[in-house]
Amino acid sequence: MDILTETKHLQNRLDDLRNSQMSIGLVPTMGYLHDGHLSLIRKARSENDAVVTTIFVNPLQFAETEDLDTYPTDIEKDTFLASEAGTDLLFTPTNEEMFCDDVLTTVSVQEISTVLEGASRPTHFSGVATIVAKLFNIVGVCSAYFGEKDWQQIQVIKRMAQDLSYRVEIKRCPIIREKDGLAMSSRNVYLTKEQRKQASHIPESLLKAHEKIIEGERQSSVIKGIISERLDRSSAIDIDYVELVNGENLSITDQIDEETRVLVAVRIGAARLIDNMNALEGLNL
Numbered sequence: 001m002d003i004l005t006e007t008k009h010l011q012n013r014l015d016d017l018r019n020s021q022m023s024i025g026l027v028p029t030m031g032y033l034h035d036g037h038l039s040l041i042r043k044a045r046s047e048n049d050a051v052v053t054t055i056f057v058n059p060l061q062f063a064e065t066e067d068l069d070t071y072p073t074d075i076e077k078d079t080f081l082a083s084e085a086g087t088d089l090l091f092t093p094t095n096e097e098m099f100c101d102d103v104l105t106t107v108s109v110q111e112i113s114t115v116l117e118g119a120s121r122p123t124h125f126s127g128v129a130t131i132v133a134k135l136f137n138i139v140g141v142c143s144a145y146f147g148e149k150d151w152q153q154i155q156v157i158k159r160m161a162q163d164l165s166y167r168v169e170i171k172r173c174p175i176i177r178e179k180d181g182l183a184m185s186s187r188n189v190y191l192t193k194e195q196r197k198q199a200s201h202i203p204e205s206l207l208k209a210h211e212k213i214i215e216g217e218r219q220s221s222v223i224k225g226i227i228s229e230r231l232d233r234s235s236a237i238d239i240d241y242v243e244l245v246n247g248e249n250l251s252i253t254d255q256i257d258e259e260t261r262v263l264v265a266v267r268i269g270a271a272r273l274i275d276n277m278n279a280l281e282g283l284n285l
């Protein structure tokens with residue numbers, strides 16, 4: 001695996017690969033890699049001739065009150081893990097490399113960026129869309145791998161790629177979970193031992209809701225109630241939202257069908273955690 005920090009070096013390498021008819025898989029991350037990230041790299045490895053993993057803690061997607069300054073990093077471990085999982089080119093640009101000046105041009109995807117995560121984090125998805133657009137422009141024709149843990153992010157990126165005619169195929173990868181069902185996240189490290197225990201209420205609440213759906217319940221309000229009640233049992237958990245929406249356009253769903261996605265966001269101590277599932281399929285444990 002080669003480590004590259006300069007855009008033009010990465011592009012030269014990618015031009016050479018493409019001239020040899022090699023397909024390219026792109027895995028954008030903010031580092032502090034865990035098995036969720038590695039599952040994306042492995043999938044990219046299995047479907048492409050060459051894999052580019054990027055590690056960049058993107059300042060544009062953090063609000064001023066958020067955790068940009070404390071976001072965990074461990075580049076040595078990441079380098080080892082990314083290589084083991086099958087990365088060929090690891091792109092780790094500095095801030096200056098990505099933004100040589102003030103950013104005057106941004107990308108925003110209307111409507112679907114303003115609900116759910118977007119309601120709590122109004123500038124977040126514009127930051128995500130802008131950096132992903134940059135990465136798509138830098139890397140060029142490729143397949144790009146994203147985790148379903150950030151369900152809304154995938155919809156925003158899919159829509160951006162479609163609207164702006166990127167020659168990038170967006171690939172979705174399932175959520176990888178800890179033993180107790182908690183979705184893996186770099187931010188889980190913010191949890192104290194006790195908070196970490198409480199965090200298992202999140203997947204538990206989704207499991208409980210899914211049981212009820214399997215039994216035949218189709219009213220979103222009932223399912224929302226079950227999840228909220230379960231989460232409220234923990235005083236450590238502060239619910240941001242529990243919502244049932246159409247998985248593609250993110251519009252609120254009253255009656256559950258096969259496209260319904262259940263999304264949850266909570267705060268526990270210093271961590272803001274999200275999770276989601278297809279209402280009929282449930283969690284992949």
Ligand code: AMP
Nearest residue numbers: 029030031036146147149150175176184
């Ligand atoms: P991040 O470093 O948090 O920006 O995540 C980089 C990519 O990894 C995104 O596409 C995430 O959705 C994905 N990802 C993060 N956690 C998981 C997980 N537990 N399972 C699957 N994908 C994940």
